[in-house]
Amino acid sequence: MVTSIQGTPVVPGLAFGPVLVASADVSTSAVEAFGGGPADPAAALAAYDDAVGLVADGFRARATAATGATAEVLTASAGLATDRGMRAAVRKNLNAGQQLLPALDAAVEQFVTVFAGMGGLMAERVTDLRDIHARVLARLVGEPEPGVPVPTTPSVLVAGDLAPADTAGLDPSLVVAIVTERGGPTSHTAIIARQLGIPCVVGAAGAIAELDGRTALVDGQTGTVQADPDHAEAEALVAADRAERAALASWSGPGRTADGRPVKLLANVADAASARAATSEPVTGIGLFRTELSFLDRETEPSVDEQAAIYADVLEPYAGDGRHVVVRTLDAGSDKPVAFASHPDEENPALGVRGLRLAFADPGLLHRQLDAIAIAAERTGTECWVMAPMVATVAEARDFGVAVHERGLKAGVMVEVPSAALLAHKVLEEVDFLSIGTNDLTQYTMAADRMASDLAHLTDPWQPAVLQLVAIAAEAGRRADKPVGVCGEAAADPLLACVLVGLGITSLSMAAAAVRPVGARVGGVTLGRCEEMAEAALAAEDPASAREAARVLLP
Incomplete structure (x- = not known):
């Protein structure tokens, strides 16, 4: 009997194989x-x-x-x-x-x-x-550290949840899909699986009990997992999907719709190594350089010169040819505790002093970082845009914009807080661009913990309420003739990317590995069709129907 389990889709693709259940117990x-x-x-x-x-x-x-x-x-x-x-x-x-x-x-x-x-x-x-x-x-x-068993044949990995070290070490040739009972679309499992290109479904309650000892067909586009399907039919579906993904992976740019509307495709990076690696993909720059990740192991604040050297190494590969790098100032706090900047005793760090708010009590922390970014931009000759995370008011955007403009750089803010989306037209009077962080925007809009499996449907970026906020910000950008991009995980979903373009988004920034599939999908659809897909998704009542409404409009 075929059993069907529904979870939250996070990495598209079809995969079929015997189920391997992961356990993290010490004997x-x-x-x-x-x-x-x-x-x-x-x-x-x-x-x-x-x-x-x-x-x-x-x-x-x-x-x-x-x-x-x-x-x-x-x-x-x-x-x-x-x-x-x-x-x-x-x-x-x-x-x-x-x-x-x-x-x-x-x-x-x-x-x-x-x-x-x-x-x-x-x-x-x-x-x-x-x-x-x-x-x-x-x-x-005195035992080896626990982890995922190494499969001897291509398998579907099923677990209650996966820790970062386990997910990072997976071999995509042996682990053809991931299914977890817990986690949401922005969990660490989802983020790493997306970078590895492994089809992934999270929040699939009861998956271990239902799938252990069976085979499974995993659909990372719809979130459906079928146990013991007909082998021949499953293998035919997977083969067709593999051929389609291979065609998408051969795309080489430039980023634009089928009728020629430009769409900048950019990479999210953490350091110089990932910035250099991204140059092998058809990107036109970096849409998100997460500076705080360079300092997670630092007890004291690096000097301006130290910071400038780190930033210059990231900027240098993108000098010239019309490319640019978007640098995000410290997004410390919450799940990224930086010793010299965070407030460790907060009751709720996710709603506390994080991101730009760190500069409220210590303005020098921000100004020294901006000095270092300006030095790195001048040293490398790279066009550098700077944006602040966790901006909630027009006044915050104004103060940040002034500080960045004084250093001769383009200023922007991240739209992660619903108030920033609702006031995007006023925010854009103070800064040069907006970048939407869909991970946090979804969480704050839906008031749902990203790791609550029973709330995974709420933390889905396809939520119509989230898409409405994206549309508001994009329309503000159109009227102000200023760019509005997306740098959250939503940009890496090829289907959702078409919807975002239809909403008026001008750039998409994602893990470098996702650029080719996204570029190919967007390149196969006209702007008019993207707009139809966006309207259909906005009219839907829930994420699943929004996905389906957009999917049926693909040519």
């Missing part, structure tokens, strides 16, 4: 053999430090071998593993008389409770925290 026998660990609290804490150091080193090694979003997520996990607050909680428990393993368990649960209670981006770190717990536990008891 009970090894834990029992370890016993209580060192009796002396100081010796126990030293053992904890050694184990944490090895786990963090493993994350950093994987990050060094990766690029883009994968490197970002792994670097953040290394920082979370060595978090001083976690160490302090373990030490407190040891000094209170607990043995090492119970002290670790209690500290982790303390932070899990705190993170889950914060909601938003911090709740998303619960999966990462539990993964770190399992890895540290394994190191303490």
